[in-house]
Amino acid sequence: MDTSQVFAAIRERFGGAIVEENTTNRDPFVKVAPASLHDVMAFLRDDPRFRCDLLSLVSGVDYGDDLGVVYHAESTSLGHVVVVKADLPRAKAEVATVSDLWSAANWHEREAFDLVGITFTGHPNLVRILTAEDWVGHPLRKDYQFPTEYHGIVCEFEGIHDGTWAEHTGEQLG
C-alpha cells in the first residue's frame, strides 16, 4: 500500500493531530502530536487496510533542541512500512507506551529511556537496559557529561578528555 494513502487515512481520522508530513524523503514519515500517538499506532495496527503487525523499531532521538521518538511499523502481510514520529519537549519528555500494542516495544522503549531519557507512561518495567542499573545520566543526549568515575573506578582513559594524555603515557595523540 502506498504511504501517501496511509497518510491520507491517518489525516482523515486524526486530522488535528498531524504536525508534519513528509512524502518526498526516502523514508516518508508523518509526525504527530505526542498526546495522540498511542491512538495513531493502535489505528495502524488494527485497521484492516494497513495491518501493521510488526513493530521494527522504536528509537529515541536528541535533535539538539528537543527530543523525539521514531516508530517504524511494518505490515508482514501487506508489505509496507509506516514511519511515525513525535517531537517531545526536553523538559518533559513523556509519551504513552506502545508496549501494550506490540510486545517488541518493551525493550526498545527501555533503551530509549536509558540512553535518551524519554519516559514512556504506562510501561510495565521502565528501567535501564544497557547501562548499569545505577548509572547516572542519559548517555546519548547531546549535553551528556562523561563520567569521571563509577563506584571508585576511574572511567576515562587517563587524560583523554582534557588533553593531558601525552603526559600520562609519554606518547603523542595523532
Add this chain to the structure above:
Amino acid sequence: MTQAINQGLDNQNPDSLLKENVILTTLDALVNWMRKGSVWPLTFGTACCAIEMMATYASKYDLDRFGAGIPRATPRQADLMIVAGTVNHKMAPRVKRLYDQMPDPKFVLAMGGCVIKGGPYAKYGYHVLQGVDRIIPVDVYVPGCPPRPEALIEGLFRVQQKIMREKILDRERLAARPKVFDGREWTLPTGPPKKK
C-alpha cells in the same frame, strides 16, 4: 627369557643405561611441568575476542595440545581466566565476582585491546571499563583486535612460563598474592530496582 634379559643387561654400558632410563629433576620442575600441562581455563568471553578464543579451542589451532583444551564453565574448577572481550561497567562487578570465586593459584590473561586499556572505546566509551586490570590483577596481556589464535597461544605459553618459575618453598610470596584485589567490594543488585 630371564636369561635373555640378563644377557642384554650384561652387554650394555651402565652409563648409557642410566642416561636412557633415569631422569633427574627437581621437584619444583616436575610439579610445575605437570601443572602447566593442565591449565584449565574459565570460559569467559564477552565480545568479539571470544570468537577468536573459540577458534583457538577448535581443531585448527587446537589449544588442547597444550593441556588447556577443557574450558570449565564454573570458576570453581578453573585455573586461568581468559578475559576475552570488552568489559562494561555493568559487567565489571560480575567479572570481579567470578575472579574471587576462582580458587588459588589462579591466573588472568587479558585478551584483546578492550581489556588492556579500553581498546577502540578508550576515548569515547563512557560505559566501557578502561582495562580489566582496574578491577582484577592481570598476569599476561595479549594485544590485538582481536588477537590471532597464534597470539593467544603465545599468551598461554607466557602463563605456562610463569607457572614454571614458581617454587614450592616460596610459600610466602605465593600466599601474598592479592586474594581480593584492592579490597573493593560491590553489592550486586539482586533484581530490578523497586518501582517508586
